[in-house]
Amino acid sequence: MTGTTRRALIAAAALGALLTTGACNVDSGGTTPSGAASSDPSGGTAGTAKALKVGWSTIYLAPSWMQQTLKMLEEDVARLKGEGKVASYETFNANGDTSQQIAQIQAMIQQKYDVILVDAGSSTALNPVLEQAVAQGITVANFDSLVTSDKVIRVGTDQVEWGKMTAQWLADKLGGKGEIIAMNGPAGVAVSEERWKGAEEVFKKYPDIKISANVHSEYNLAPAAQAFASAYSAHPNITGVFSQGGALSAAALQTLVKQDKKLVPITGENYNGFLKMWADKRKEGFSSLSTAQPNYLSVIALEAAVAKIGGTAVPMDITVPLPKITDDNLDQYAKQDQPDDSYPIQPIPQSEIDKLIGK
Template sequence: MGSFPHRYRAVALAAGALLITTSACSTPDAGGGGGDGAAAEGPFTIGVSNGFVGSEWREQMLTTLEEAFATYQEEGVVDDLVVESADVDVNGQIQQIRNLVNSGVDAIIVNPNSPTALNEVFAEAAEQGIEIIAIDQAVSSEHVTNVVIDQGEWAAISARWLAEEVGEGGRIIAVNGVDGHPANEARWEGASAVFDEAGVEVVANDFADWDQATGQQVTQNLLASHPDVDGVFVQDGMALGAFQALEAEGLTDEVAITGEARVGFMKRWAEQREADPDYSSIGVPNPPSGSVSALHIAVRLLQGEEFAPDTLDGNTLYLPMPETVTDENFDERFAEVEGEADTYAVDHAITPEEADAYFQ
């Protein structure tokens, strides 16, 4: 999962984390089609606000965005991509967004650190005619269009699988992401509702900040206190670590665990299937290329296109949920990505043509 640290660090830019290309930047009041049919004249300058750089998921999010941007750039639709990317708290992300406004962007794609705390700066940007698209997790601001998957449903898919594996009365531990993070809260709400309905007992729940090593340690700690559990619910970005904790205790054949649609975990899944054909897991993709889907939407809004009726749920456009990796389709899905790095997340973005379908 794209995340930011539980304990915020001071701004510390990784090499190349802040990329500003400057050719013909438009002025702030030149942009912002607003989705109301008032087209602005391109090419458009797109800004990105990313509040965390310590995640491979976030790196993939930015890389795929840059690739899609290059295609629009070749077509003359956009000119510059201005990226503000660093480990920051909410105040730091507010400054990121103000920097983008001052850079003269026409649209901002933001992976927000809070669902509400950025609303004031979003309003400031909107006053300058800037389109704002939130990805990965939704925000409440009326000035923002959320282009996201349903994180609650994302977690519920894995939770339903685990509930079936452990059965009514089953006892599980939960390894969640960042305490208080909007995506984490939405996910745990969705999963908890499934467990409550299925009569599954969550005997312990802790947070591992969407980090594999931390996920392994947290799982080890929870298992030490609750050695007789039937299952582990773990979010993506930590499932391989949690699996390794089960492996160290010799529990991989006894304790069911929700997996992740990342190459590292899928390799272990393949090994377990080879050793035990009855081994089962699940991986629900959380696509980093939601950034690409957002770019398609941002470009069309800047070009003055209007959303078709009933496209938005409030201020949110819910992207289609990518196909879940299951025992039944595992061989096919793994073959598509096994040559990628272990950190690679099974990905998906809507095409430009699919983006067109959201508009009148």
């Protein structure tokens, strides 16, 4: 989720920006005064015990991953409300428009929010408005799709490590030789580029592994199925598939099953449609290593912001370990009673959250 920097939009983003435009009003239970300005680089004010006004700015809300993230965030907000730490919460959906996301963040600044959570539509375009929020004493915590500013708390996973980990598993599975198709996300998307960078570092160590095709596709099943089928028809003798997205993995496995072809190892993600097919075909010898961009990044970001305001020395960059889904623990993840486009994830223990945020 990257976009062109449009700094002029910040000045133009109406100071009277529509607080409810594009917003999903999850909870409007009360208002609180803003946090006092602080020299703390993340905008936190140490030692305060007041209940906080929290908002989440997300570039979009429609995908099932975002819906699961919202549900997880709402559950944590409810818990923090019960503890008297959060007074009110709202979600602001920019519907894929970075300029609208900037305007909505401006509105939150004007409305004196204490905490702004952000899933960014651009790694650079949001920097000025988020730094403006920090300068106003607001604690900003960014998760999942990250900005480049070092003035905000950033919570994410290591996407290069994602590529390295899954590529190494595939190289080991193939015994260091074979022919593979690489299934990557859209060209130019930062997450896709970083995962492939990690994978390339591994594959370069194995000259006997030939990458027959490097396919770029949307992270959706239908276009991915078309892209893989085309590549596979040209390279039917592959011995493995490097895939860096769950829908891409599902498309590859689905194609092999439909064409009654040999099931080769395919790396993947916690996309439930893929996990269910994997579980079904495991008895036929199919194997994978998958990982996940956990929805609980949002919970860690929220708890980091609340802890920062409460005086905890929270790290500005929090790297959350990547889960590993294997043949041995697959049954803990694959959910037969959930939709294919859901992303099952095991909960993270509170003790691990506390460790990550410096408690």
